[in-house]
Amino acid sequence: MKNIILRTATAYLIPLLLLFSVFLLLRGHYHPGGGFVGGLVASIAFVLHGFAFKMQNTLRLMKFHPSKFIPVGLAVSIISSILPMFFKKPVMTGLWLNKPLPILGNVGTSLFFDIGVYLVVIGVTLNILFTISDSGQQ
Amino acid sequence: MMQHLIILPVLVHLITGTVNLFFWGKPQPQRVISLLGTFTAMLIAFALFNQVRSEGVMVMHAANWKAPFGISFVADTFSSSMVLFTSFAGFAVSLFSAAGISAVRAQFAFYPIFHFLLMGLNGAFLTGDLFNLYVWFEVIIMASFVLITLGGSKAQMEGGVKYVSLNLLASVIFLTAIAIVYGLTGTLNLADLAITLPNIKNQGLINITALLFFIGFGIKSAVFPLYFWLPSSYHTPPSAVAAIFAGLLTKVGIYAMLRMFTLLFHPDAFMTAIILIISLATMLTGALGAIIKTDLKRMFSYLIICHIGYMVGGLALFTQAALGGAVFYLFHDMMIKTNLFLIAGVIKKIRGTTNMPKLGGLYHSYPKFALLVAIVIFSLAGTPPLSGFWPKIYLFQAGFANTSWVSNYYVIGLIFSSLVTLFVLAKMWKEVFWKKLPDTQIHVPDHFQPLSFMKKLSLVLPIIFLAGITLYIGLDAERVLTVANDIAKEMLNPKPYIKAVLGHL
Numbered sequence: 001m002k003n004i005i006l007r008t009a010t011a012y013l014i015p016l017l018l019l020f021s022v023f024l025l026l027r028g029h030y031h032p033g034g035g036f037v038g039g040l041v042a043s044i045a046f047v048l049h050g051f052a053f054k055m056q057n058t059l060r061l062m063k064f065h066p067s068k069f070i071p072v073g074l075a076v077s078i079i080s081s082i083l084p085m086f087f088k089k090p091v092m093t094g095l096w097l098n099k100p101l102p103i104l105g106n107v108g109t110s111l112f113f114d115i116g117v118y119l120v121v122i123g124v125t126l127n128i129l130f131t132i133s134d135s136g137q138q
Numbered sequence: 139m140m141q142h143l144i145i146l147p148v149l150v151h152l153i154t155g156t157v158n159l160f161f162w163g164k165p166q167p168q169r170v171i172s173l174l175g176t177f178t179a180m181l182i183a184f185a186l187f188n189q190v191r192s193e194g195v196m197v198m199h200a201a202n203w204k205a206p207f208g209i210s211f212v213a214d215t216f217s218s219s220m221v222l223f224t225s226f227a228g229f230a231v232s233l234f235s236a237a238g239i240s241a242v243r244a245q246f247a248f249y250p251i252f253h254f255l256l257m258g259l260n261g262a263f264l265t266g267d268l269f270n271l272y273v274w275f276e277v278i279i280m281a282s283f284v285l286i287t288l289g290g291s292k293a294q295m296e297g298g299v300k301y302v303s304l305n306l307l308a309s310v311i312f313l314t315a316i317a318i319v320y321g322l323t324g325t326l327n328l329a330d331l332a333i334t335l336p337n338i339k340n341q342g343l344i345n346i347t348a349l350l351f352f353i354g355f356g357i358k359s360a361v362f363p364l365y366f367w368l369p370s371s372y373h374t375p376p377s378a379v380a381a382i383f384a385g386l387l388t389k390v391g392i393y394a395m396l397r398m399f400t401l402l403f404h405p406d407a408f409m410t411a412i413i414l415i416i417s418l419a420t421m422l423t424g425a426l427g428a429i430i431k432t433d434l435k436r437m438f439s440y441l442i443i444c445h446i447g448y449m450v451g452g453l454a455l456f457t458q459a460a461l462g463g464a465v466f467y468l469f470h471d472m473m474i475k476t477n478l479f480l481i482a483g484v485i486k487k488i489r490g491t492t493n494m495p496k497l498g499g500l501y502h503s504y505p506k507f508a509l510l511v512a513i514v515i516f517s518l519a520g521t522p523p524l525s526g527f528w529p530k531i532y533l534f535q536a537g538f539a540n541t542s543w544v545s546n547y548y549v550i551g552l553i554f555s556s557l558v559t560l561f562v563l564a565k566m567w568k569e570v571f572w573k574k575l576p577d578t579q580i581h582v583p584d585h586f587q588p589l590s591f592m593k594k595l596s597l598v599l600p601i602i603f604l605a606g607i608t609l610y611i612g613l614d615a616e617r618v619l620t621v622a623n624d625i626a627k628e629m630l631n632p633k634p635y636i637k638a639v640l641g642h643l
Contacts, residue, residue: 078153082149091200
């Protein structure tokens, strides 16, 4: 799509969207937000880039194919949910650090679970959209 | 580690599926990982079963939120034995798919989805929460929809659409029923519901809800008149997939039905009559459908429906003998139906078709295989020392003990459909094994003979494995009967279950 307004706006919007997605991810435990919404916002950033600069360039920008995000995200979520088992607690029990970290706040296993969800959502959304746009071009 | 045993059957498949995703597009490592995963699952299921048998009901509160607020996982004898038999079928199918699933299908995520399906099944058996049960059912539908359409042939798409639309309808009805129950009681924990539901004033609404649950699970387990998605979809996917569907998917509906109608609802005389009539109609339509079909897989699909009727009827009679018989039949059926579709897969490999008029001469060319199939067929028909015989005795006994006119018809239906099953299997034996190969089919190449020894082994070993378990169920029936009777006692007296979950009565 050769649209100067879209291209210029995209260049400014992508970092904003990505930052906002991380903000939503970190905010999610006690407030609205979380891995799912964060992941959707992050994938919007890449989709926007795809619209403005073609999907092939987006793929090149990402270095990893989006389908690689799915198993990694699942693995992160699984590990964070089975970690309490080694502390003799039921699966998915939240384990928290004693002191809050600066900026991030309280860090616990549920944050990592959310990070896993975030990665899976990015992977699935982009995988679907890239596949559709691939078959559209052929 | 013992306290975590209850969630491990779910986790092991989740982890195996995820590890398989890392090997996207590489069938060979996926096969090895899948075999390891299903084998581990079998060991875990054994350990869980032993633990539950020796220590009683096991409970785990996920994320340490105590019942009735959090999601509880509960393993009593019924759910742990269902997990055990699922793990047998899972291992057999995983072994079979090493040669029975083409490399193309394996590249497109067959193995990860297969493991997510098994995870959903184990979750549905182990959960103690109504909404969580719904979630596991959704996991099962998603996974099975991918499996049924994987490969993308036209017949598969058609079968898949029928399959998924009817099952989604079932989910909607199921979800509506859950919403009504939650509106009435404010809780979704099964044990908590078992206490609160009898105290609700509006018992009429509860009976209606019970019927909604019955329709929802009825579609999933293919009872009359909601069964027609099953014979029009089960013959389309590859045999390994059809085997796991036939052995486990309808049975999870039966499991949920047995669980709901013993723990939450107690059928009154009216409902008993309705369920008995439905089970009778299911048996008859299934049996008559099986007579006219000439395709092996379609015929087996109708036999599934026919035998679902036995178990639903056992639930309706609601005595210890009837419930024990239904549960025993459930175990036997899971093993046999999985095996039948695996056998159909091997026959397709040998002759290139599963259409009976085009088959023949297998007894002459593969006598040992014919012997193996004979064991399975005799077990299914219910020849005395084998596994189909024992549960039927119990069902007959329960049917005669109940004096209402419907239960007399149920017994007649049971006898009739058993005879039809025998007739259908005899016909199949004659057509596939005894008849000479039709002249038109002599030049069809045999795809089984040129396979390497390992591949042949991976096709035949699962059939031997499942047939061995069927033989064990039949020949050591005393032990299985003890388990089935204990399950029936648990169903008729759910107090230990409730006490284990809530900590009080």
